[in-house]
Amino acid sequence: MVSETVARLRDATRDEHQRLEDSLDIFGRISRPDARRRMVERFHGLHAGAESALSPMLAHVVGLDFAGRSRLPFLIADVRQLGGDPDALPMCAVSRPASLAEALGVLYVLEGSTLGGHVIGKRLAAEGHSDRGLTFLDPYRDQVGARWRAFLQVLERDTASDVSRDAAVVGARTGFAMTQDWLCAAAEAA
Numbered sequence: 001m002v003s004e005t006v007a008r009l010r011d012a013t014r015d016e017h018q019r020l021e022d023s024l025d026i027f028g029r030i031s032r033p034d035a036r037r038r039m040v041e042r043f044h045g046l047h048a049g050a051e052s053a054l055s056p057m058l059a060h061v062v063g064l065d066f067a068g069r070s071r072l073p074f075l076i077a078d079v080r081q082l083g084g085d086p087d088a089l090p091m092c093a094v095s096r097p098a099s100l101a102e103a104l105g106v107l108y109v110l111e112g113s114t115l116g117g118h119v120i121g122k123r124l125a126a127e128g129h130s131d132r133g134l135t136f137l138d139p140y141r142d143q144v145g146a147r148w149r150a151f152l153q154v155l156e157r158d159t160a161s162d163v164s165r166d167a168a169v170v171g172a173r174t175g176f177a178m179t180q181d182w183l184c185a186a187a188e189a190a
Contacts, residue, residue: 003156005165009108012169016176023184027120030137031129037082039183040133041089044075046182047136049092050110050175056096057103064154069111069147074136082133092182097171101164104155105171109179111151118144 029035051070058066079086097103117137124131131137140147159168 101167109175
């Protein structure tokens with residue numbers, strides 16, 4: 001059963017989510033060796049900026065394991081594996097959320113992408129593409145469902161009021177817009 005918060009987030013961000021998927025074509029980009037490194041570098045910048053902005057609000061949330069959800073270590077390794085220098089990459093400028101609920105809304109976008117990354121990883125394998133430099137897509141592997149459900153429990157618990165649910169929607173919309181702007185800039189350059 002979908003919680004009230006998740007239902008509200010899905011409904012409120014459906015268009016933003018679809019627009020991001022349509023404009024980014026992540027599978028097409030990462031399945032091409034000439035575009036993969038650029039996309040992974042942009043994901044590095046996105047997560048570096050977002051995790052830095054979210055950490056002060058989310059690092060100590062009970063049950064969240066924010067540090068264990070970081071994709072930055074995977075992205076650093078992926079960038080290096082693809083011949084890049086993670087220390088020389090730009091970082092996405094992300095404003096600090098105004099509340100815990102808003103921060104959880106942004107994290108909803110980032111954590112939700114692990115579900116998509118899991119599917120993309122399976123598709124890459126099924127179509128015979130290498131997964132070199134793409135560990136960040138599926139960091140939880142066979143725990144992706146359990147990690148998602150654990151996140152949703154925290155989200156539901158910490159957005160129990162209408163005001164906090166509204167703030168989570170603001171955060172999710174911000175998260176989708178930030179992701180769209182940052183990653184699609186790479187798509188246009190590729």
